[in-house]
Amino acid sequence: NKDRIGLEDDMGETKKRASFSGKVGFVLAAASSAVGLGNIWRFPYLAAEYGGGTFLLIYLILAVTFGFSVMITEIAIGRKTGLSVVGAFKAIDKRFAFCGLLGTVIPVIITPYYSVIGGWVTKYIAVFVTGQGHAAAQDGYFSSYIAEPVQPILWFAVFIVLTAVVVALGVEKGIEKASVIMMPILLLLSLVIAIYSITRPGAGAGIIYYLKPDLHKMTGKTVLAALGQLFYSMSLAMGIMITYGSYMKKTDNLESSVRQIEFFDTLVAFLAGLMIIPAVYVFSGGDESAMGAGPGLMFITLPKVFDTMTGGHFIGAAFFILVFFAALTSSISLMETIVSILMDKFKWKRRGTTVLVTIYCIAVGIPSSLGFGIWSGVKPLGMDILTFFDFISNSVLMPIMAFVTCIFAGYIMKPAAICEEVEQEGVKFRFRKFYSVMIRFVAPIGIIGILVSSVAASLGVFSW
Numbered sequence: 001n002k003d004r005i006g007l008e009d010d011m012g013e014t015k016k017r018a019s020f021s022g023k024v025g026f027v028l029a030a031a032s033s034a035v036g037l038g039n040i041w042r043f044p045y046l047a048a049e050y051g052g053g054t055f056l057l058i059y060l061i062l063a064v065t066f067g068f069s070v071m072i073t074e075i076a077i078g079r080k081t082g083l084s085v086v087g088a089f090k091a092i093d094k095r096f097a098f099c100g101l102l103g104t105v106i107p108v109i110i111t112p113y114y115s116v117i118g119g120w121v122t123k124y125i126a127v128f129v130t131g132q133g134h135a136a137a138q139d140g141y142f143s144s145y146i147a148e149p150v151q152p153i154l155w156f157a158v159f160i161v162l163t164a165v166v167v168a169l170g171v172e173k174g175i176e177k178a179s180v181i182m183m184p185i186l187l188l189l190s191l192v193i194a195i196y197s198i199t200r201p202g203a204g205a206g207i208i209y210y211l212k213p214d215l216h217k218m219t220g221k222t223v224l225a226a227l228g229q230l231f232y233s234m235s236l237a238m239g240i241m242i243t244y245g246s247y248m249k250k251t252d253n254l255e256s257s258v259r260q261i262e263f264f265d266t267l268v269a270f271l272a273g274l275m276i277i278p279a280v281y282v283f284s285g286g287d288e289s290a291m292g293a294g295p296g297l298m299f300i301t302l303p304k305v306f307d308t309m310t311g312g313h314f315i316g317a318a319f320f321i322l323v324f325f326a327a328l329t330s331s332i333s334l335m336e337t338i339v340s341i342l343m344d345k346f347k348w349k350r351r352g353t354t355v356l357v358t359i360y361c362i363a364v365g366i367p368s369s370l371g372f373g374i375w376s377g378v379k380p381l382g383m384d385i386l387t388f389f390d391f392i393s394n395s396v397l398m399p400i401m402a403f404v405t406c407i408f409a410g411y412i413m414k415p416a417a418i419c420e421e422v423e424q425e426g427v428k429f430r431f432r433k434f435y436s437v438m439i440r441f442v443a444p445i446g447i448i449g450i451l452v453s454s455v456a457a458s459l460g461v462f463s464w
Ligand code: PFF
Pocket: 033, 034, 035, 036, 037, 038, 039, 107, 232, 233, 234, 235, 236, 238, 240, 330, 331, 333, 334, 337
């Protein structure tokens, strides 16, 4: 058993599987894994790049259909088997044991580069706390910072070591408690910044860009990007929610928990877009090419917003501290997954395993960081190294994992078994019919269609 959450003793001893104290505890713990850099850093730059309102609309539709179905499935598999991703698939059908491997590989790819971005956030805390907020608002500040060979790696190391310390000491519970306080503050602060941002002169065009869908801009690639983002943001398609589900009480309402996690996660992403995208318009003077800034968007635009705000440098510091916590709770859940799988498999001790995983993360994170500077000539598939890792996990492996999960639930376990798990203790599954059709037909066909058409388009076979 993995003593990931809700145990008195988190040090890796085998114990009876514990559970969350109740539904609120479950929803908050799952939300603290879900809400992270995906919402605040990744969502806005993808939305900006892929047509604003078009991306937003596709994302929302996918969230209430695909996202809902896959999250129900993962949590139900976890609760039913009481096992994490490696054991759960195997326990139900041996032929699907490879899903455990797939679910392991994805966090292994994500954790290093996620922590590189976590390092950027940590650096920006230092920038704002030491009163250099004005410098950070200047053009070129961010790009010249990430191009440096040494400093970004040091901040990345700070972030990954902090993550590792929490994982090694098994004090996630404390951190999760803290994030319960931080999360509402983050939401409130995001709201304040978003209101400030959308009331700037010239923000109107940006608000329209972000909210108004333009279906001409819809391509296979947009849909794939939205789908990958959805899984990433909700910590789906990598087994995390299976593990969380295995700690969920039978008496808790699974369906409404899923709806609450999704709502919270989407709200944070939506607000992040509202903070950043209209501001890009204001500061670029309506130049649409600024929308394609990619992974740097949050770090380039928000400092400009803070620089014009009364008390902005203080708000900037508070903002980056909160983002840091959101990122930390997510990176902890990523690293914990890898550590607990290795501990189970090889019967290793927690501390040693964490040290090993940290060394691995540093080794793979360094090239991701250097890819913005001295290794910028290395361009796998035409992308910088960090974006390449991001692409492989989010746009390739996660859709594959989600597809296999749908097939597994729809045809091996059968929707009735999942529905029965949702309907424990006389609770009714309100979207039972909808779920069954989604998981057997719409989701698997949709995911494969999106994946194939987008790969074909990038190979130049055809596009739409
Ligand atoms: N959902 C997190 C985010 O949006 O930042 C990223 C993530 C965390 C993915 C933990 C997977 C995971 F296990």
